[in-house]
Amino acid sequence: MRDPDQTLDRAIQTLREPVEIGEAFDRRVMAEVAGGSAPRRPGPIGRAGRWLIQPHVVRVSPLVALAAAAALVVALLRPWERGVEPGAAATQATARSVASAAVPTRFMLVAPGASKVTLVGDFNDWSVDSTPLVNGVSGGLWTVTVPLPPGRYRYAFLVDGRTWRPDPGAPPALDDDFGRPNSVLTIGGS
């Protein structure tokens, strides 16, 4: 069995022996040191990253800064867009209602045998289900009362979700573009 100390000594000695390097290697190293090869140039992404990380001093006149700030505010607020926020339509409708006193207006339709009747018109964005009529005690008489501010409204009844009927008690609207006639209601404000 070998003495562990002797083995260790031999390994240390081996490591301490000088390594012979050829002349070609020396020349190559000296050529590199002398500047034969430039450091690698970073690519566009690397340059952009370095530009973003490094601090910069930007000098801008107050006028240009104000113009840029104003343009940014305009771009963010986008005043040419109406009601981008959800519920903006409801806000507009509310504002219109508050602007002038609403008049409770009763709508009626006789539709015996109908299972559902809704009021559809300008005042509810032509929603086919937001303003249902209620079937009265006497069968077939459907009614609903809607507060409407002064104005002129076009509307119709939708029976059972498929049959459009004008209000027989109101003048017909002459501007029917879709082949299903409407009625018109005018509520005075002065």
Next chain:
Amino acid sequence: MLRRVICGSGVLLALALAGGVAQAQEPRLVGRLSDAARAQVDTILESARRDGLPSEPLVDRALEGASKRAPDALIVAAVRRLVEELGAARDALGSGVSDAEIAAGASALRAGARPDDLAQLRARRAGRSVTVAEAVLTDLVALGIPPDTAAAAVLAMAETDDAAYLAFRRNVERDVALGATPVAALMSRVAGGETAVADPTGRPGPRKP
């Protein structure tokens, strides 16, 4: 370097603004019209707003078409036709009129009134709204009265208030319902000095089925 940064920022800002304009859309039309129809209607709306015309009647017309399941082409054509009528009404009424007056004027023109009728109405009701007068003119035509006769009657009442107009229309309507011919009903009310019996409340009566 600084120049490049400023130029680059300008380009980005211009792109943001252009993108914003391209995305401007009426939120109530989202989900109601197809993308293609909505894009065309949005373009018409933008144009109308630039020209100072009311956009609300145009949105209403598009929504009506959507609820009635009209084809895209019909909806766009209806909105396009209406914007032309709104422009004609605004031109006839002159400057300083409200959106409601323009919209009611467009309906009157569709009914057959002449632009000159609207201009005269505005002139004779200086300082007062012509919305209800225009609406009554349209309603009288809808009852079967020729447009020129209806316009003459409405112009003859130009000094009255909105309540008188509404009462006049309601009475003519009632006479027609009782069997009078539309023109005879109109003439009898005009001859009878209808303006003196105006409903002071101006509110519509109970609605009958």
